[in-house]
Amino acid sequence: MISFQSVGFVFQNGTRGLHDVTLEIGEGITAIIGANGAGKTTLVRHMNGLLVPKLGNVFVNGQNTRDATVAQLSRMVGILFQNSERQLFSNTVEEEISYGLKNFGLRDDQIGAKVDEVLSFFDLSDYRGKSPLTLSGGEKKMLCLAVVLAWEPDFLVLDEPTIGQDSINKERIEALVRRLASKRKGIIIISHDVEFLWNLQPRVIAMSNGSILADGKASHIFSKRRIIQKTRIVRPQLLELSTILETVSNPFSSQDQAVNYLKDLMNKSPLKTSA
Amino acid sequence: MLGWILEAFLFTYSNSPLRILDPRIRVLLTIELFTLSALPNVFVKAAILLAMVLILGMIGNVFSKLLKAMIFAGIFSIIIGAIDFYVNTDPIRALGVSMRFLGIVGSLSIFFLTTSPDELGYVMKRFRVHRDIIFAFLTAMRFVPVLLLDISQIIDAQRSRGLEIQKGNIVRRVNKLFPLVVPMVSLVLERSNHLAEAMESRAYGSVKQVSSFKELRFRPVDRIFLAISTPLMVLAFYFVLKF
Ligand SMILES: Nc1ncnc2c1ncn2[C@@H]1O[C@H](COP(=O)(O)OP(=O)(O)OP(=O)(O)O)[C@@H](O)[C@H]1O
Numbered sequence: 422m423i424s425f426q427s428v429g430f431v432f433q434n435g436t437r438g439l440h441d442v443t444l445e446i447g448e449g450i451t452a453i454i455g456a457n458g459a460g461k462t463t464l465v466r467h468m469n470g471l472l473v474p475k476l477g478n479v480f481v482n483g484q485n486t487r488d489a490t491v492a493q494l495s496r497m498v499g500i501l502f503q504n505s506e507r508q509l510f511s512n513t514v515e516e517e518i519s520y521g522l523k524n525f526g527l528r529d530d531q532i533g534a535k536v537d538e539v540l541s542f543f544d545l546s547d548y549r550g551k552s553p554l555t556l557s558g559g560e561k562k563m564l565c566l567a568v569v570l571a572w573e574p575d576f577l578v579l580d581e582p583t584i585g586q587d588s589i590n591k592e593r594i595e596a597l598v599r600r601l602a603s604k605r606k607g608i609i610i611i612s613h614d615v616e617f618l619w620n621l622q623p624r625v626i627a628m629s630n631g632s633i634l635a636d637g638k639a640s641h642i643f644s645k646r647r648i649i650q651k652t653r654i655v656r657p658q659l660l661e662l663s664t665i666l667e668t669v670s671n672p673f674s675s676q677d678q679a680v681n682y683l684k685d686l687m688n689k690s691p692l693k694t695s696a
Numbered sequence: 697m698l699g700w701i702l703e704a705f706l707f708t709y710s711n712s713p714l715r716i717l718d719p720r721i722r723v724l725l726t727i728e729l730f731t732l733s734a735l736p737n738v739f740v741k742a743a744i745l746l747a748m749v750l751i752l753g754m755i756g757n758v759f760s761k762l763l764k765a766m767i768f769a770g771i772f773s774i775i776i777g778a779i780d781f782y783v784n785t786d787p788i789r790a791l792g793v794s795m796r797f798l799g800i801v802g803s804l805s806i807f808f809l810t811t812s813p814d815e816l817g818y819v820m821k822r823f824r825v826h827r828d829i830i831f832a833f834l835t836a837m838r839f840v841p842v843l844l845l846d847i848s849q850i851i852d853a854q855r856s857r858g859l860e861i862q863k864g865n866i867v868r869r870v871n872k873l874f875p876l877v878v879p880m881v882s883l884v885l886e887r888s889n890h891l892a893e894a895m896e897s898r899a900y901g902s903v904k905q906v907s908s909f910k911e912l913r914f915r916p917v918d919r920i921f922l923a924i925s926t927p928l929m930v931l932a933f934y935f936v937l938k939f
């Protein structure tokens with residue numbers, strides 16, 4: 422459990438980062454949405470102690486982040502940073518992945534097995550001995566994700582995971598998130614990609630100006646005009662379709678569902694018999 | 697730590713009364729204070745000059761940042777003073793040497809805190825420094841904060857992957873910084889490559905004579921300041937050199 426208790430944060434230059442944030446995040450999928458500059462990244466940087474609140478407290482699995490090091494907290498909360506491409510620092514892809522595992526004290530054979538596993542999952546095995554800096558933008562991001570996943574933290578924070586990813590990689594991320602959720606991990610996704618979020622039907626936390634604007638089920642949050650405006654998102658297409666077809670009380674959560682509904686509708690339609 | 701050094705020497709767009717003045721005057725003032733601070737070894741003079749620097753910092757509304765620079769420089773200043781004391785065994789003189797160093801660092805710090813890279817560029821241009829040299833100089837200056845930010849990002853990334861910075865004695869902590877060298881060098885190379893590409897894509901170097909968006913001009917306030925400060929500085933030089 423990650424819990425924020427009346428957390429306030431102000432940057433050195435006086436910019437307000439967070440204002441009176443209280444929330445609890447447990448296992449399962451949680452999405453954080455909000456306009457640019459709303460404070461999403463600032464919020465998650467509190468989760469592994471990179472930022473420490475000016476007011477209030479943050480607890481990770483009961484541990485106050487003030488009393489723990491970033492390293493200790495990162496064992497529990499792994500973060501894929503928004504600008505993760507800038508944060509690769511090893512000579513080879515393999516070293517990049519094993520760096521954290523060594524720090525967390527895994528045995529050599531465990532490290533070897535883990536490196537193999539994540540490299541093949543993300544289709545990066547060919548790059549094993551190459552410099553991370555020579556990877557493409559999307560590959561760098563996938564590598565960063567592999568890096569964090571390798572030590573299996575209880576919570577995985579993904580700051581804009583789908584930006585710049587092709588459809589295969591997006592599906593990979595989606596499958597990964599579902600798998601982790603089924604393993605009772607907590608996955609926190611920051612994203613402006615509503616279609617991606619809608620597929621996952623997560624709990625959604627909407628932020629604005631460093632505060633929590635709303636918190637609830639995806640179908641609920643994405644239906645509110647005021648939240649849509651304040652977080653500057655476009656409503657998911659399936660939700661839009663549900664509104665048009667007046668099924669919004671139980672909106673389509675997958676394309677298949679919508680297609681089946683439409684097929685049914687066509688079969689019942691009087692137009693079909695007359696045509 | 698990095699944040700500290702950043703704050704102590706890097707210009708931020710704030711309202712410092714010193715910024716009303718033409719940047720050329722700020723350059724002059726800094727050179728004057730710098731030279732003055734560098735001259736005397738005598739305790740009293742060094743103390744007076746240090747006080748002048750501090751007062752200027754107060755007028756310039758950069759006092760708290762200046763203090764940070766001083767505290768940072770203080771570590772070196774103590775070392776310098778200690779060496780001088782070891783050589784000359786004169787505590788008052790050693791104290792003077794320490795203060796002189798603080799004065800030098802202080803006057804430089806005030807200059808950089810109140811002068812933006814752009815203003816520095818205008819000054820250099822006024823003195824007919826070649827455009828490519830100005831550009832190289834300013835880029836180097838602008839690179840400092842960028843690089844410090846890069847370093848702190850990589851340190852953050854390493855901490856987020858289990859690096860314990862807080863643990864161990866000073867030697868072990870410094871040792872932990874070595875793995876930063878390789879990524880820093882490659883990042884600098886990557887960055888400068890990107891910069892060169894971006895510059896060329898925006899047609900840098902395509903014409904001999906470039907037009908200018910802004911020119912420096914002396915205003916009444918500058919003349920008044922010069923009229924008052926020049927005699928004072930002459931007096932100060934006279935005092936420092938004569939007595
Ligand atoms: N290091 C910093 N120093 C000062 N202000 C900062 C710093 N980092 C972020 N801010 C400011 O804090 C606010 C919140 O920033 P944050 O990065 O958390 O936004 P975000 O919700 O992640 O936005 P985006 O969707 O663009 O990633 C912004 O107004 C930003 O300008």
Ligand SMILES: [Mg+2]
Nearest residue numbers: 461462463503
């Ligand atoms: Mg962000």
